Amino acid sequence: MELTNENVLGKIISEFGEENIQEPYNPDGIMTITTNRETIHDLIKYLRDDQELQISFLTTMCGIHYPGKGDKELCTMYQLHSLRHNYRIRIKVYMPISDPVMPTMTDLYATANWMEREAFDFYGIKFTGHPNLIRILNIEEMEYHPMLKQYPLEDQTREDKINTYFGR
Amino acid sequence: MATENKTAELTEIEQFRKDHGLAIKEERQLTTLNLGPTHPATHGIFQNILQMDGEIIVDAVPTIGYIHRAFEKIAERRPFYQITPLTDRMNYCSSPINNMGYHMTVEKLLGITVPKRAQYIRVIMMELARISDHLICNSILGVDSGAFTGFLYVMQEREHIYDIYEEVCGARLTTNMGRIGGMERDLSPKALHLIDEFLKRFPKVWAEFEKMMTRNRIFMDRTTDVGAISAERALSYGFTGPNLRATGVDYDVRVMNPYSSYEDFEFDIPVGSKGDTYDRFLVRNAEVWESLKIIEQAYKNLPEGSYHADAPHYYLPPKQKVYTSMEALIYHFKIVMGEADIPVGEVYHSVEGGNGELGFYLISDGGRTPYRLHFRRPCFIYYQAYTEMIKGGQLADAILTLSSLNVIAGELDA
Numbered sequence: 001m002e003l004t005n006e007n008v009l010g011k012i013i014s015e016f017g018e019e020n021i022q023e024p025y026n027p028d029g030i031m032t033i034t035t036n037r038e039t040i041h042d043l044i045k046y047l048r049d050d051q052e053l054q055i056s057f058l059t060t061m062c063g064i065h066y067p068g069k070g071d072k073e074l075c076t077m078y079q080l081h082s083l084r085h086n087y088r089i090r091i092k093v094y095m096p097i098s099d100p101v102m103p104t105m106t107d108l109y110a111t112a113n114w115m116e117r118e119a120f121d122f123y124g125i126k127f128t129g130h131p132n133l134i135r136i137l138n139i140e141e142m143e144y145h146p147m148l149k150q151y152p153l154e155d156q157t158r159e160d161k162i163n164t165y166f167g168r
Numbered sequence: 169m170a171t172e173n174k175t176a177e178l179t180e181i182e183q184f185r186k187d188h189g190l191a192i193k194e195e196r197q198l199t200t201l202n203l204g205p206t207h208p209a210t211h212g213i214f215q216n217i218l219q220m221d222g223e224i225i226v227d228a229v230p231t232i233g234y235i236h237r238a239f240e241k242i243a244e245r246r247p248f249y250q251i252t253p254l255t256d257r258m259n260y261c262s263s264p265i266n267n268m269g270y271h272m273t274v275e276k277l278l279g280i281t282v283p284k285r286a287q288y289i290r291v292i293m294m295e296l297a298r299i300s301d302h303l304i305c306n307s308i309l310g311v312d313s314g315a316f317t318g319f320l321y322v323m324q325e326r327e328h329i330y331d332i333y334e335e336v337c338g339a340r341l342t343t344n345m346g347r348i349g350g351m352e353r354d355l356s357p358k359a360l361h362l363i364d365e366f367l368k369r370f371p372k373v374w375a376e377f378e379k380m381m382t383r384n385r386i387f388m389d390r391t392t393d394v395g396a397i398s399a400e401r402a403l404s405y406g407f408t409g410p411n412l413r414a415t416g417v418d419y420d421v422r423v424m425n426p427y428s429s430y431e432d433f434e435f436d437i438p439v440g441s442k443g444d445t446y447d448r449f450l451v452r453n454a455e456v457w458e459s460l461k462i463i464e465q466a467y468k469n470l471p472e473g474s475y476h477a478d479a480p481h482y483y484l485p486p487k488q489k490v491y492t493s494m495e496a497l498i499y500h501f502k503i504v505m506g507e508a509d510i511p512v513g514e515v516y517h518s519v520e521g522g523n524g525e526l527g528f529y530l531i532s533d534g535g536r537t538p539y540r541l542h543f544r545r546p547c548f549i550y551y552q553a554y555t556e557m558i559k560g561g562q563l564a565d566a567i568l569t570l571s572s573l574n575v576i577a578g579e580l581d582a
Contacts, residue, residue, distance in 0.1 A: 027514040028276065058406055059518075060527055060544040077542075079516065079529070083403075083417070086424050090516070111406030114552045122240070137233040137581060146241060153245045 001052050003087040005031040008053065015046060030079070032090040040078075040093050041103045047080060047089070048108060055082040055089060058105070061115040063123035065097075067149045073097040076125060078105075095125075104129040122147035196221050201563070205234050209567045211308060212577030216554075216566075223562045228555045232548075236581040243541040247506025248274055248348060251541065256342045258545060259579040261304050262297035262522035263343045264333065269519035272427055273528040274348045276515045278482055285473040286350035287429040288466045292363065293336065293345060294428070294519070295459040295466075299370075300329045301522030302410070302452040302459075305574040309449055310381055312571045313390045318377050325373050328366055335359040349483035350476025363467055371460065378453055388446060395557045395569030396444035405553040408546050409524025411573060414451045415443030421520040428519075432469075433462045445565075445572040452574075482508055506536040523547055523574055547579040 001007070005026060012033070013021050020039040025032055035043055047055040057080065064075040072094035079090045093102065104127040105112035116127045117136040124145035127133055135142065144151060178186065204215040213234040219227040239254045246254075255270045256263030268290050275282060282290075303326055307319035330340040336359050337345040337352065346352060355363075381387050397407075399415040412419055420437045422430040438454030440447030476483050484503055485496035502508050512534040518527035527544030550573065557573075558566040 028516060030516055032514070057403060059525065060529065060542065060549075062529065062540075062542040064531065064540050077529070079527075083419050083424075088516070109406070110401070110404040111549055111552065114548065118548075135233075137236040139233075146238065153241060 003053065003082065003085045008087070008089065009033070011050075011053065012043065012046075016043060030088045030090050032092060034092045034094065037093055037095065037102060040091065041105065041108075043091065044078065044080070044105060045108055053082060054084045055080045055087065057081040057083050058109040058111055058115075059088070061105075061112065061119065063119040063125050063147065065123060065147065065149050069094075071096045074100050074123060074125060076102055076119060100125045102127050106130055121145070124148070198226060203563075203566070205231070209312060210570060212575060212580070214551075214575070214577060214580065218563070218566075220563065225558050225561055225563060225566060228558060228566075230551070230554060232551070233581055235577055239582045240541060240543065243538055245537055247536050248508070248510065248538065249503065249506065251538070252347075253342065253344045255543075256344055257578055258543065258582055259301070259522055259526070259547070259576045260341060261574075261576055262301035263341065264293045264297040264345045265301075265519060265521050266526065267343060267345045268294055268428070269517065269521065269526050270528055271346055271348050272519065273515060273517040273530050275477075276517050277511065277513050277530060277532055278348070278479070279511075280349055280477045280479045280482065282350050282428075282477045283473045283475070284429065284471040285354075286475050286477070288470050289351050289355055289475060290346065290428045291430065291433070291466045292463050293333075295463045296329050296332060296363075296366075298459045298520075298522055299456050300326045301574070302456050303374075305522075305571070306381070306449055306452050306456075307377070309391070309445070309568065309571045310387070312567050313387055315381065315384070315387065318380050322373060322377050325366075325370055328362070328369070332359060332362045332366065335362055347476070347483060349479045350474070352476075352484075354475040355470075360467075363463070367460070367464055367467065374456055374460075382450070382453065390565075391446040391449060391568060391572070392444060393442070394445040394561065394565045395572065396442055397553060397557055398443060401553070401556070402443060402550075405556075406549040407524065407553070408550070409520065409522070410451045410455060411443075411448055411550055412524065413437065414440035414447040416441050421518050421525050425518065427517070430462075433465045435461050445568050448572040508536075510534060510536070518544065521546060523576065523579065524550070543582055545579045545582055547575050548582070551575050551580055 009024050016039055020035055021033050023034045047053055059079045059081045061078050064077060066073055074095050074097050076093045077090060081088050102125055104116060114136060116130055117133060119125045120133055121135040121138055122145060199220045201218040201220050203218055204210045205213045215231040217229045218225050242254060243251050252267050252270055255266040258266050303322050307322045310318045333343050334340050335356060337343050397415060399417050402412050402415045408419065416439050418437045418439050423437060435458045438451050440451050480499050485499055489496035490500045510532050512532055514531050516527060516529045518525045524546030526546060529542040530538050531540040533539040557569055
């Protein structure tokens, strides 16, 4: 079966229902769908194990922060690839920042381990069931998650750089 | 605690030992060994805390992040133009690939089509970068197994590649090559001459290096069946590039999703079978020959035409025009100040980097900087398999496995 955005979307919706698969759009040729935390693990498992789709390569995963968006403030993006059909799909899950919890994908993909640690490190998204959810790139003692938009690029307590001269 | 243990149920291993008349508790003593962060044999700053049973590695805990520079955060504060120098500090063994991967991502967002000539020049530079990357990896593998000569011999060729970079963009290591929309200048006659010289000289050098290594008894004994990984595990770990191809999976971004006119060139994808250190060495060796083939084709068929896209909103005008024409001055000012109009969008573009699929996931909200720029760094993704690959092997083999994976600290940490 030739995979196209239409028939893959049709298959996913018939499996998981219209209410769980929302806002399909196609920004750059890669179909992007939004789902919820309850469905995401089953969805990725289904895409991996379905014999027709075989979307079984987790290309990348990252967090995104949209401040002031309420229930959609934090986002986790998964991008999957079917090496058999050369078909890519992107899945997003939104969550409020007060409850940044996601199910882990480490049981499906070994590579999700460090990707999830990175998302935790940068955005504070907690992946339930992750075997070793600790910071990966930043130091353990760090008290905040630096990729959140409220943190400016430079340390604001520095006194050796004068804004008048350097214009920041 | 000791009394509790008596009544506790035996684990599977303990039961096995009891059944076979062995002491129930193991009596071996484990040693903790700190490999890295700054050891000459790790070729970069990463630490592994190893649990050793004599010479055998029982467990390893990798620590990364020693040169984390928060590129993704910095990128959110920089105009699109100023992000290129960040990318070439990721995989610094093949910086032009990173630069051009980023440029192509932004071009995809802007909807710019780059002329054929610029695409071919890009291909030449990217393949030169791939050669220099693989050349370092394979020769370092020789160094780690005790063959220093080959390294010094091919290192000279890397110098010649860097001479070409220098002629094309002015820099040698962190190249910042090209611009969004094409190259910053055309290939000069001297650059063409250097490429021509390289194409003539390099095959002989590489053939000699291969002759020294490929069927070398000592080298084969040291690398065969060392650090092997199955195709299934490699895919689960997100391996791409030569390390995945060594396991027998022929995934290459250049063929599967051709970019920058790769569909015009004839080349093969070398694959291995066992996914061990020796296979990775062979795949990289063969890829150097394929890269040479691509450069030769691109060099011979270099099309005429412009070396950049006709996109004055995004491509810096020539300096003479900035001084003489109002329009060029305005564009120059807008681009340099980061005020060029960037459309709202979301793109993913990937190129075949030295170590695998180097992806750029870019979200633009129409502002002067990317809203989010995520780098899919192949090293970061496959280095997590390292623990699994070295368990049960010897320490000396772990060093070879690390070299053959070609983990670049800059790309690992970004």
